[in-house]
Amino acid sequence: MQHDHPSAERAQPVAKSGDADVRIAGVAHTYAVVDGPVLSGIDLTIAPGSVVALIGRSGSGKSTLLHIIAGLIRPTDGAVRIGGQAVQGPSPRWVMMFQAPSLFPWMSVAQNAGLGLRYAGQKDGAAERVADVLDLVDLASFADRNVQDLSGGQQQRVALARSLAPSPDVLLLDEPFSALDMFTRQSMQTDVRAIAKRLGLTMILVTHDVSEAVLMADRAVFLKSGAGVIAGDTDINLDDRARNADDPTFDAELARLNEIYTGLQTA
Numbered sequence: 001m002q003h004d005h006p007s008a009e010r011a012q013p014v015a016k017s018g019d020a021d022v023r024i025a026g027v028a029h030t031y032a033v034v035d036g037p038v039l040s041g042i043d044l045t046i047a048p049g050s051v052v053a054l055i056g057r058s059g060s061g062k063s064t065l066l067h068i069i070a071g072l073i074r075p076t077d078g079a080v081r082i083g084g085q086a087v088q089g090p091s092p093r094w095v096m097m098f099q100a101p102s103l104f105p106w107m108s109v110a111q112n113a114g115l116g117l118r119y120a121g122q123k124d125g126a127a128e129r130v131a132d133v134l135d136l137v138d139l140a141s142f143a144d145r146n147v148q149d150l151s152g153g154q155q156q157r158v159a160l161a162r163s164l165a166p167s168p169d170v171l172l173l174d175e176p177f178s179a180l181d182m183f184t185r186q187s188m189q190t191d192v193r194a195i196a197k198r199l200g201l202t203m204i205l206v207t208h209d210v211s212e213a214v215l216m217a218d219r220a221v222f223l224k225s226g227a228g229v230i231a232g233d234t235d236i237n238l239d240d241r242a243r244n245a246d247d248p249t250f251d252a253e254l255a256r257l258n259e260i261y262t263g264l265q266t267a
């Protein structure tokens with residue numbers, strides 16, 4: 001595996017994503033089979049090119065909110081706009097990455113990465129674009145390999161390449177690294193943040209792991225279990241060089257966020 005350094009630092013002709021903000025206004029959601037709202041009165045504006053972590057305990061509605069932002073669930077109330085465009089369904093401009101990479105096992109790495117372009121109807125220059133995104137995720141030399149021969153972390157990189165190929169404005173991550181071992185997870189966290197920053201992507205990440213938020217995000221938004229409301233919202237002011245578990249400022253920021261999180265559970 002070749003991820004000692006973030007490939008995002010390399011100069012490659014990868015198309016920049018358009019800087020897009022995400023505006024969530026008055027979003028509420030109730031599932032038909034569940035008593036009471038899962039989300040209520042969610043107002044949130046996310047700056048273009050920023051990385052926001054949605055943190056909350058199991059069942060607090062994080063995934064529901066992410067699915068609403070992705071256009072995979074229509075909210076019971078309220079609306080989401082991305083770069084000024086109303087979200088009314090899935091789009092290649094806002095793409096979601098899940099915990100399971102769901103690749104086609106009979107296809108090569110490059111073929112899987114190219115599927116994002118096929119879904120988006122972008123045929124022109126597809127081979128070059130696939131080569132660019134595979135380079136971006138450090139898999140250039142794996143292009144012709146069968147995805148079944150890759151490690152879990154490498155398969156997640158293929159899924160990331162597939163998501164990035166159509167040059168989305170917004171990348172939505174639903175705990176995508178939680179099945180990976182600690183070292184692979186940390187390199188993915190660092191690399192994905194670097195890639196998002198390089199491309200100008202707005203990124204929203206769902207996690208219940210506060211350290212993942214401190215490693216990856218510019219801002220943490222806390223959802224409160226039971227109420228389905230935003231109960232905390234704080235900037236994470238860390239230099240990228242301090243975003244590793246060995247840095248004292250990282251530890252201090254982690255302790256500060258843990259305190260907020262713990263306080264919300266007992267309030």
Ligand SMILES: Nc1ncnc2c1ncn2[C@@H]1O[C@H](COP(=O)(O)OP(=O)(O)OP(=O)(O)O)[C@@H](O)[C@H]1O
Nearest residue numbers: 031033034038056057058059060061062063064065
């Ligand atoms: N499709 C669905 N139909 C009915 N209820 C659902 C559905 N999806 C989620 N729920 C319920 O909505 C609530 C919030 O679920 P959600 O998955 O959004 O929370 P979460 O914070 O992402 O949890 P986790 O961290 O466990 O994934 C839970 O009570 C869950 O059981």
